[in-house]
Amino acid sequence: xxxYKTVLLVDDNDADNxxxxxxxxxxxxxxxxxxxxNGREALEYLQSQDPDPEGYFPPDIIFLDINMPIMNGFExxxxxxxxPEAIRKxxxxxxxxxxVNPLDxxxxxxxxxxxxxxxLQPENLDKL
Amino acid sequence: xxxRRLPTIAGLVSILLGALVLVGWYTHSEALIQxxxxxVPMQYNTALGFFLCGAAILSLRLLDxxxxxxxxxxxxxxxxxxxxxLIQYVFGRDIGLDQLFMEHYVTVKTSHPGRMAPNTxxxxxxxxxxxWIAGAFASSALRNSAVGILGGxxxxxxxxxxxxxxxxxxxxxxxxxxxxxxxxxxxxxxVVGVGISAIGWKDSVRAKGGLPAWSPALLGLxxxxxxxxxxxxxxESESRHLRLLAQTEQNRVAExxxxxxxxxxxxxxxxxxxxxxxxxxxVWQADVLQYLEDFESxxxxxSLDPRGNVIDIGPVHRDNEMWRSEAQDALARWNxxxxxxxxxxxxxxxxxxxxxxxxxxxxxxxxxxxxxxxxGDTHAPDDESVRLFFAILSGGTVLYRNFRSxxxxxxxxxxxxxxxWGADWELRAWPGPALAAEQNSALESATLLMGTTFSLxxxxxxxxxxxxxxxxxxxxxEVGDRKAAESNLEESLVxxxxxxxxxxxxxxxxxxxIVTIDGNGTVQTFNRGAAVLFxxxxxxxxxxxxxxxxxxxxxxxxxxxxANYQRTGIGNVINRSQxxxxxxxxxxxxxxxxxxxxxxxxxxxxxxxxxxxITARKQVEEALRTTNEELEKANIELDSFxxxxxxxxxxxxxxxxxxxxRCRSAIRKGQYGKLMETYFPHIDRNVERLDTLVLDLLAxxxxxxxxxCTEEIDFDRMIQDCFDELGDMAGTDQVEMERVVENPPGVRxxxxxxxxxxxxxxxNAIKYRxxxxxxxxxxxxxxSNNPGHATIRVRDNGTGIDESxxxxxxxxxxxxxxxxxxxxxxxxxxxxxxxxxxxSIDYVTGPDGxxxxxxxxxxxx
Numbered sequence: 001x002x003x004y005k006t007v008l009l010v011d012d013n014d015a016d017n018x019x020x021x022x023x024x025x026x027x028x029x030x031x032x033x034x035x036x037x038n039g040r041e042a043l044e045y046l047q048s049q050d051p052d053p054e055g056y057f058p059p060d061i062i063f064l065d066i067n068m069p070i071m072n073g074f075e076x077x078x079x080x081x082x083x084p085e086a087i088r089k090x091x092x093x094x095x096x097x098x099x100v101n102p103l104d105x106x107x108x109x110x111x112x113x114x115x116x117x118x119x120l121q122p123e124n125l126d127k128l
Numbered sequence: 129x130x131x132r133r134l135p136t137i138a139g140l141v142s143i144l145l146g147a148l149v150l151v152g153w154y155t156h157s158e159a160l161i162q163x164x165x166x167x168v169p170m171q172y173n174t175a176l177g178f179f180l181c182g183a184a185i186l187s188l189r190l191l192d193x194x195x196x197x198x199x200x201x202x203x204x205x206x207x208x209x210x211x212x213x214l215i216q217y218v219f220g221r222d223i224g225l226d227q228l229f230m231e232h233y234v235t236v237k238t239s240h241p242g243r244m245a246p247n248t249x250x251x252x253x254x255x256x257x258x259x260w261i262a263g264a265f266a267s268s269a270l271r272n273s274a275v276g277i278l279g280g281x282x283x284x285x286x287x288x289x290x291x292x293x294x295x296x297x298x299x300x301x302x303x304x305x306x307x308x309x310x311x312x313x314x315x316x317x318x319v320v321g322v323g324i325s326a327i328g329w330k331d332s333v334r335a336k337g338g339l340p341a342w343s344p345a346l347l348g349l350x351x352x353x354x355x356x357x358x359x360x361x362x363x364e365s366e367s368r369h370l371r372l373l374a375q376t377e378q379n380r381v382a383e384x385x386x387x388x389x390x391x392x393x394x395x396x397x398x399x400x401x402x403x404x405x406x407x408x409x410x411v412w413q414a415d416v417l418q419y420l421e422d423f424e425s426x427x428x429x430x431s432l433d434p435r436g437n438v439i440d441i442g443p444v445h446r447d448n449e450m451w452r453s454e455a456q457d458a459l460a461r462w463n464x465x466x467x468x469x470x471x472x473x474x475x476x477x478x479x480x481x482x483x484x485x486x487x488x489x490x491x492x493x494x495x496x497x498x499x500x501x502x503x504g505d506t507h508a509p510d511d512e513s514v515r516l517f518f519a520i521l522s523g524g525t526v527l528y529r530n531f532r533s534x535x536x537x538x539x540x541x542x543x544x545x546x547x548x549w550g551a552d553w554e555l556r557a558w559p560g561p562a563l564a565a566e567q568n569s570a571l572e573s574a575t576l577l578m579g580t581t582f583s584l585x586x587x588x589x590x591x592x593x594x595x596x597x598x599x600x601x602x603x604x605x606e607v608g609d610r611k612a613a614e615s616n617l618e619e620s621l622v623x624x625x626x627x628x629x630x631x632x633x634x635x636x637x638x639x640x641x642i643v644t645i646d647g648n649g650t651v652q653t654f655n656r657g658a659a660v661l662f663x664x665x666x667x668x669x670x671x672x673x674x675x676x677x678x679x680x681x682x683x684x685x686x687x688x689x690x691a692n693y694q695r696t697g698i699g700n701v702i703n704r705s706q707x708x709x710x711x712x713x714x715x716x717x718x719x720x721x722x723x724x725x726x727x728x729x730x731x732x733x734x735x736x737x738x739x740x741x742i743t744a745r746k747q748v749e750e751a752l753r754t755t756n757e758e759l760e761k762a763n764i765e766l767d768s769f770x771x772x773x774x775x776x777x778x779x780x781x782x783x784x785x786x787x788x789x790r791c792r793s794a795i796r797k798g799q800y801g802k803l804m805e806t807y808f809p810h811i812d813r814n815v816e817r818l819d820t821l822v823l824d825l826l827a828x829x830x831x832x833x834x835x836x837c838t839e840e841i842d843f844d845r846m847i848q849d850c851f852d853e854l855g856d857m858a859g860t861d862q863v864e865m866e867r868v869v870e871n872p873p874g875v876r877x878x879x880x881x882x883x884x885x886x887x888x889x890x891x892n893a894i895k896y897r898x899x900x901x902x903x904x905x906x907x908x909x910x911x912s913n914n915p916g917h918a919t920i921r922v923r924d925n926g927t928g929i930d931e932s933x934x935x936x937x938x939x940x941x942x943x944x945x946x947x948x949x950x951x952x953x954x955x956x957x958x959x960x961x962x963x964x965x966x967x968s969i970d971y972v973t974g975p976d977g978x979x980x981x982x983x984x985x986x987x988x989x
Contacts, residue, residue: 013779015810019786026793067775067941070930098782101771118779119786 003128004030008059010042010076011035011096012068020063020096020120027122032057038068039076046080046087058087061128063096063120064112066104073097077111094128096120135330136189138323142182145316149175153230161234167293168237168301168308171244172230173209177252178316180206184259185323196263203263207256213249216240217306237308245302245309247285251317255282258324267331273342276328279321280346284353286317291357297364300357344590351583359576366572370559373566375542377516378557382546385503385520389482389548392423392496393470396484400469400494403431409440416442425502430455432483432493436462439492455481455495472498472551474522482549500528507531507560514560520546521554641720641739645674646732649690661720661741663713679711694733702726702735710739719746772941776821776952780814787811817951824953827884831960838876838987843910843918844869846879850887859894863904872912875986881961882984886920888954889980893924896978901925916988917967925977937971958982 152160187199226242258278292300332340485493641658693699
């Protein structure tokens with residue numbers, strides 16, 4: 001039985017997305033895995049609830065990369081905070097990045113539930 | 129000049145003299161006591177005094193000041209003997225001092241047995257006192273002069289009596305009827321006085337050198353002594369002359385009285401002869417009356433029988449019986465047989481009987497009662513008409529005197545035997561006022577007055593001369609000092625002038641401005657440095673308020689600052705350095721460092737400001753600050769670049785790590801096909817991405833160091849080359865490229881930079897093509913509308929740049945699309961190269977594609 005229903009991976013790197021998807025599947029972490037290529041797409045996904053309730057699976061957990069084109073992880077979090085409470089209420093956001101900038105970890109601390117370094121390791125998932 | 133052994137010798141002589149006389153008194157040696165039997169003796173106390181004084185003087189030489197108590201005691205005892213004796217004289221009392229030690233058996237010319245002469249007593253008081261002062265006080269001008277002058281006085285008091293002895297003036301050594309000073313006493317005082325005076329002299333000379341200041345006083349004292357002696361001599365000579373005159377007068381008086389009595393005697397003799405020849409009674413009576421009439425001195429006349437008895441006495445008088453007994457008493461002592469025929473018989477005071485007998489066989493005689501008072505007038509003692517006071521005495525009884533009382537006459541008396549008609553009388557005489565007046569001359573008083581005055585004048589003149597000499601010496605020294613001082617002053621002035629010139633040169637040569645103001649803010653000095661800094665000539669500023677070189681807002685408040693500081697002593701400027709601004713003559717300002725110090729000179733306070741121009745420093749500081757800011761910015765950029773670069777390098781590496789995990793997992797599961805289909809291509813792309821990234825970083829790094837080599841560019845050729853280079857890039861087969869090129873003539877560009885710009889813009893156009901629009905069309909235009917410039921336009925029909933990237937498209941690591949494998953450094957590099965060449969870049973984007981416009985500034989030939 002999977003721990004979560006839906007996972008949203010937000011990353012521009014298809015290799016990473018591939019790896020993360022396979023790891024999550026192997027671990028049976030979630031029933032569904034959705035991918036957004038940048039912050040903008042992730043926002044759009046979260047906001048697509050109303051127009052298309054059929055094909056929309058509200059994520060339980062979001063793995064968020066920082067360095068992305070168009071809208072990076074922090075820009076996304078800024079916009080995410082503006083979303084209605086109803087959408088955010090049941091969602092856990094976890095940073096998943098290859099950034100070595102300690103500032104990024106510091107800035108993220110108050111905004112997200114966890115901070116992980118790529119690639120995603122199965123044992124890290126157990127800590128969630 | 130004065131033998132220093134004098135005091136010792138004097139002390140020894142004094143002791144010796146005293147001792148000898150004392151021995152004389154004990155051994156009854158009158159030669160020692162009196163020298164000569166007619167001389168006054170030296171009293172026992174006097175000898176004791178000499179012994180004490182001598183011992184005291186000697187002890188001064190032998191004992192030091194601390195142990196001189198004994199000597200001082202001796203001196204005080206000697207002084208006390210003198211003072212007590214004087215007191216006895218003055219108050220007429222006898223306190224038993226005179227014969228305390230010795231009963232006096234020699235009293236020649238001594239008023240009180242054993243008592244020393246008053247001048248001797250005075251001498252001992254002075255000598256004892258002087259010796260005590262000499263011992264009790266340390267050498268000082270007052271002590272030395274006191275000792276010297278007192279000693280001199282003692283000498284003078286000794287010299288006068290001694291000279292009196294030598295010249296035989298008694299008045300010189302005897303005061304009135306009082307005890308005389310002995311001859312060896314006077315000599316002793318001369319010695320003692322010289323000894324004491326020598327002490328004062330010696331110490332005075334030792335203390336100050338030269339003659340003692342009181343030496344004129346000593347000279348005056350000597351002059352006075354000589355005058356006194358001269359006066360005594362004159363007085364003595366006058367007194368002798370007077371005595372001589374008096375004697376002459378006395379003889380004349382004796383002759384006169386003798387003559388009168390002789391005449392009377394002869395008359396009486398004639399009467400006796402007549403009576404002897406048998407004169408009748410009536411004739412006798414007539415004779416008596418005639419006789420009494422002729423000689424008014426005759427009181428009575430008596431006829432005598434041959435036995436000497438009174439027969440008759442006349443005139444008839446109630447006193448006849450008294451006369452008869454008087455006559456009978458006198459006649460009882462008369463023997464007519466043995467004595468002369470005429471004789472004077474003294475019967476009582478002023479009563480004399482003159483008797484005459486007839487010669488031959490005695491037949492009788494006549495006696496007459498004489499009243500001697502009829503010899504002359506009786507004078508008052510102050511009767512100035514009297515030439516001679518005289519008295520006739522018989523065996524101590526005054527028979528007659530021409531003055532009222534014996535107490536009225538005084539002084540030396542001259543007595544001569546006086547024997548009229550065999551009488552045993554004495555005629556004593558004293559000079560009368562008339563005689564004295566006749567003899568008296570002004571010489572005596574004049575000598576005394578003039579001598580004293582002259583001596584004092586000489587002393588005064590000598591004293592003044594000595595003083596003026598001293599002043600002259602002082603003046604000489606002072607003039608010398610002043611000359612030296614003037615010379616010093618001149619030297620100092622030269623030094624001062626030199627120092628001032630030096631100081632001025634130092635101040636003037638200072639690059640820093642040095643400005644001095646007074647308490648009112650008025651400029652006192654303004655050196656050359658200040659003149660250069662402010663553009664004012666010193667004379668334009670000196671005397672003006674310093675406000676003129678101070679800019680606002682301090683200019684308006686400067687006077688207030690100064691006043692506040694002077695009132696409260698609290699200020700922000702004094703003894704500090706602070707950066708302020710100065711106002712030049714042309715009104716421009718410049719930064720300066722001002723250090724103000726307060727200078728307190730007599731009667732005023734000055735403030736000196738040292739002004740250092742800090743314009744250059746400020747400029748350097750500004751440049752430094754700018755550089756620093758740039759550096760900081762660069763540092764931040766570098767930090768950010770390092771993080772970004774490391775992230776962008778790490779990101780593909782981490783992906784590869786993840787992919788490798790997947791590969792291993794697939795291998796374990798035997799899913800080999802997945803390796804080739806999925807994982808390896810991903811690994812390849814990530815490796816490629818890494819490679820591109822590294823190359824781009826290298827290009828950026830080189831962009832800064834690219835050699836500046838310009839050349840004319842064939843843009844058409846360059847564009848073609850770029851396109852060819854990109855030939856193996858994915859999607860080039862779907863690209864249609866159009867070139868519209870107009871090369872700018874004669875303009876040179878840095879070709880490598882231009883090439884990089886073109887390469888990146890073209891590769892971006894290919895990377896961000898829109899597959900949905902079919903063929904990728906790229907147009908590159910090069911125009912030369914602006915001379916010296918080249919305008920490059922690269923237009924594509926790609927996906928366009930995301931709106932959110934506007935303004936950030938040229939930033940580092942900024943990628944436009946998620947699926948593009950760019951390094952995010954391309955546009956950054958383009959922008960950098962454009963900046964290096966000197967130009968601008970902009971773009972227009974939309975759904976139909978993007979157009980970049982680059983304006984490049986070349987170098988015209």
